[in-house]
Amino acid sequence: MAKVDTSLVAHLPLFAGVGPEALDEILREARSARYPKNTAIFEQGADAQSFFLLLHGHVRAAKTTPTGEQIVVRYVAPGETFGLAMAIGAAHYPATAMAVDDSVVLIWPISAWPRLIERFPAIAANTLQAVGTRLQESHTRILEMSTQQVEQRVAHALLRLAKQSGKKLDRGIEIDFPISRQDIAQMTGTTLHTVSRILSGWESQGLVESGRQRIILRDPHGIVVLAERTPDSGAA
Amino acid sequence: MAKVDTSLVAHLPLFAGVGPEALDEILREARSARYPKNTAIFEQGADAQSFFLLLHGHVRAAKTTPTGEQIVVRYVAPGETFGLAMAIGAAHYPATAMAVDDSVVLIWPISAWPRLIERFPAIAANTLQAVGTRLQESHTRILEMSTQQVEQRVAHALLRLAKQSGKKLDRGIEIDFPISRQDIAQMTGTTLHTVSRILSGWESQGLVESGRQRIILRDPHGIVVLAERTPDSGAA
DNA sequence: TGCCCGTTTTGCGCTATCGCAAACTAAAGG
DNA sequence: CCTTTAGTTTGCGATAGCGCAAAACGGGCA
Known part of the structure; x- marks a missing residue:
């Protein structure tokens, strides 16, 4: 023993x-x-x-x-x-x-x-x-699922993961374990397809860098902004 | 004192x-x-x-x-x-x-x-x-919000309320406190409009009897069936 | 090195549900 | 009894996100 x-x-x-x-x-x-x-x-x-x-x-x-x-x-x-x-x-x-x-x-x-x-x-x-x-x-999660759109929920989920298990890199914060699009979908009540689209979008805006079961938040603050955007506070 | x-x-x-x-x-x-x-x-x-x-x-x-x-x-x-x-x-x-x-x-x-x-x-x-x-x-609620459609979620919510605070009547089971469509919407992550539509539908099928802040499940078993129906197990 | 398999990306049509608007109803209070 | 007000019903157009399908990708392993 x-x-x-x-x-x-x-x-x-x-x-x-x-x-x-x-x-x-x-x-x-x-x-x-x-x-x-x-x-x-x-x-x-x-x-x-x-x-x-x-x-x-x-x-x-x-x-x-x-x-x-x-x-x-x-x-x-x-x-x-x-x-x-x-x-x-x-x-x-x-x-x-x-x-x-x-x-x-x-x-x-x-x-x-x-x-x-x-x-x-x-x-x-x-x-x-x-x-x-x-x-x-x-309860917070239920509140989010009830009142926010998918993109905001994904943003919140990633921010929480970064806070709980983020590894600081010079280029940003990396989620410190393997996590797939599917996993994120299952945390936020959506599909892996939608998560993939969202991350692709963010990637092209330089908000994240991501790959196979790997996500780095390059601009955590930018993601916070996204997370807090109300359904109609205009996007670009 | x-x-x-x-x-x-x-x-x-x-x-x-x-x-x-x-x-x-x-x-x-x-x-x-x-x-x-x-x-x-x-x-x-x-x-x-x-x-x-x-x-x-x-x-x-x-x-x-x-x-x-x-x-x-x-x-x-x-x-x-x-x-x-x-x-x-x-x-x-x-x-x-x-x-x-x-x-x-x-x-x-x-x-x-x-x-x-x-x-x-x-x-x-x-x-x-x-x-x-x-x-x-x-967690059960999160699971439901992630995987079920609104009608099933409302069915589950009412069944839980009936179990917790149901008063047995001859005509069915009454939720023993005043509860509005809005309240139910806020329990299931939808809108009062959608809840109203659903209850109207159920009422015309004889599943429930409802009014102002008042709901009676006339056919609890029928509602259980609804609650367990998978998205594509055909309706009538 | 090359193959295989799980993951990711992307396109496209569909629909459940929302959001707004307006009418209707019934309880409560004077 | 009438008025007020909160709750409910219903119609209709808009859309976010799903579901399906197919292709591209990238690691690990033989």
Whole structure:
């Protein structure tokens, strides 16, 4: 059982208010695992047997309809938890988690959860905070889908990704994991075709530089402007 | 300070795992208030000073964009908490809460929250569960907005309302609070015009009976069928 | 090096839904 | 009982974005 270095995770919001020796105890219940790029960590509908903390890499959580359509629920960045089905009393995972990059995760058995939150109530409070934040983001997303056009939604989505997982380059900000037009479509409620058209347009305006599963925001401010444009504030 | 009857709220999920004397202590920190129909309980953006438990009535939580468009985040039914901004570390309410019926609520000052969850960790766990459930519902809503057409989304929305706040009648199930076409539009990401057209259609098929801020599902099963119809499973 | 396959691009017609406008209806209040 | 006002219905033209199809592209792998 590989031992996890306490100091690596001590600063995470999840463990705020938890003492060092307690942290050690918590980590002792976890195991770590590596998932290569494009491997599933758990499938939607499977028994929820574990919950996870992402250490390295990036994970896409996606939800599929009975008819096969998919949406991307979120991208998990290092330091974030995912697969918290048990915390909300669900017996099955409501989405599929897939490593989009080589990823390393900590894994706790769900059986550890009740004990954990009893001994360390701060964990419950911190998790509540994290889930609450995600709920808010979710509402923002619904608001956008209800009131904005596709181009603005794509702009907002890219800006959020850049904020969460952007790598600063001299030429701009690069989304730091492989992401396809299809993925972006599934985050914004549109089709890959429309996303492709939008990015092509932006590219010719010098707003972005993009290629196969790769996007660089060359003019983040210009994209902010786009994102905030109301349906009728005239374009060029 | 009107005293709240412990037995009235003891069964609520929020208080699961909390002993009777503890419950008494918790309730002692709350005050109750009555909000007449169509009065605001708090406004989006206001300092979050309290959190709430709805005892009677119905409350609409709605989010407004800078440009004035609105969406309905949810309808709160009796027994549910709302205004939990503080639990997620937000200083301001992210939405406006309005009583859509004469309503009675319990109100705690946010200052009570840290103490509450420290003394009664079950409260944090129960709240986490509630917020988690709402997050899931939120994702379902996003999935629907991304993959379904308006008619199906309206069908799903009405079925959920009927489940949450439906009153059984001989002629069907009535949504037990005043709700306008506009409200439904703001729940499903469409316009009141489109909702009106859809309901008119359903009415002539005998699926619903509706009027001014009033909707009765006369054939819930028929609506389920509609809700599950894929975009191209042929209509009549 | 060359092939194969997943991704991206682009054209084009179609339609679900919006947006505006106007008439209609019914509850509420004086 | 009448007036006011908020909610609802309906028609019609406009269009954003979809869906389908096909071609171009580019990496990875044998």
